[in-house]
Every structure is written in C-alpha cells, then in structure tokens.
Amino acid sequence: RDPSSGKLVKYSERFEYDPVRQIQLCWMQFQPVDGSEPWAVPLTHRQFFPQEMEALLHYAGFRGIEFSADFEHAPLTVDSDWVVVSCRAPQRRRARAAKKVDERRR
Structure with a gap:
C-alpha cells in the first residue's frame, strides 16, 4: 500500500552497479493496481x-x-x-x- 494515497501497488526493484564509482543504484518502481499512473523512485547507495x-x-x-x-x-x-x-x-x-x-x- 502506498502510505500517502492508501492505494494498493505492485512493487519491483531494478539494480545497477557502477564499479568505478562504487555506486549502487536501486530503482524502486510502483504500479498502482487500479491502473493509475505508475512512478519510480531512485535510491543511490555509496558502496x-x-x-x-x-x-x-x-x-x-x-x-x-x-x-x-x-x-x-x-x-x-x-x-x-x-x-x-x-x-x-x-x-x-x-x-x-x-x-x-x-x-x-x-
């Protein structure tokens, strides 16, 4: 559930790693089950x-x-x-x- 809207969402993650900069990028993707507009949130981690x-x-x-x-x-x-x-x-x-x-x- 999306805490701001209360809508049910499907959640998935996609990871990319840059070994030179030691950066792990995680794309958190949210797809509302009611068909409304999906969104993604990038989260960058320094490794x-x-x-x-x-x-x-x-x-x-x-x-x-x-x-x-x-x-x-x-x-x-x-x-x-x-x-x-x-x-x-x-x-x-x-x-x-x-x-x-x-x-x-x-």
Whole structure:
C-alpha cells in the first residue's frame, strides 16, 4: 500500500552497479493496481569496501573499529549478507582545547 494515497501497488526493484564509482543504484518502481499512473523512485547507495571504511574511520579519529556480520557480533565471513561496523567516536576538539586551556591556568 502506498502510505500517502492508501492505494494498493505492485512493487519491483531494478539494480545497477557502477564499479568505478562504487555506486549502487536501486530503482524502486510502483504500479498502482487500479491502473493509475505508475512512478519510480531512485535510491543511490555509496558502496564501501571494509578496508576502505576502516581507513576512513581511522583517519577521522575513530577508535576500536570492529566489523561483524550482525548486531549480535557474529564473525564476518565471505558469506555474510551484512556488515556492521562498531567504533568509538573521536574526542571532541573543543573538549581537548578546553582541557589544555584549563591546564595552562593551573
């Protein structure tokens, strides 16, 4: 059912992958069963390889970076359908700067 109109719709998806840009395009197509005008919605996903994601997080200051196959921390394997990344956020620069100012005042 279309949430905005309440009409019953047939739903289909079409996927295209651009390996150079690592972009997954999903076309979500909606066909109302009453014969009214169909519509499509594009959804673009940027794909990251695990090593690439780890490097991006590391250089952004994240720590304790761990990959798993689900939210129960199952080991990641070549057959895993999902990749879940857990990590700790970097310290805020303001907090570090404020601490340095506070230390100088002592």
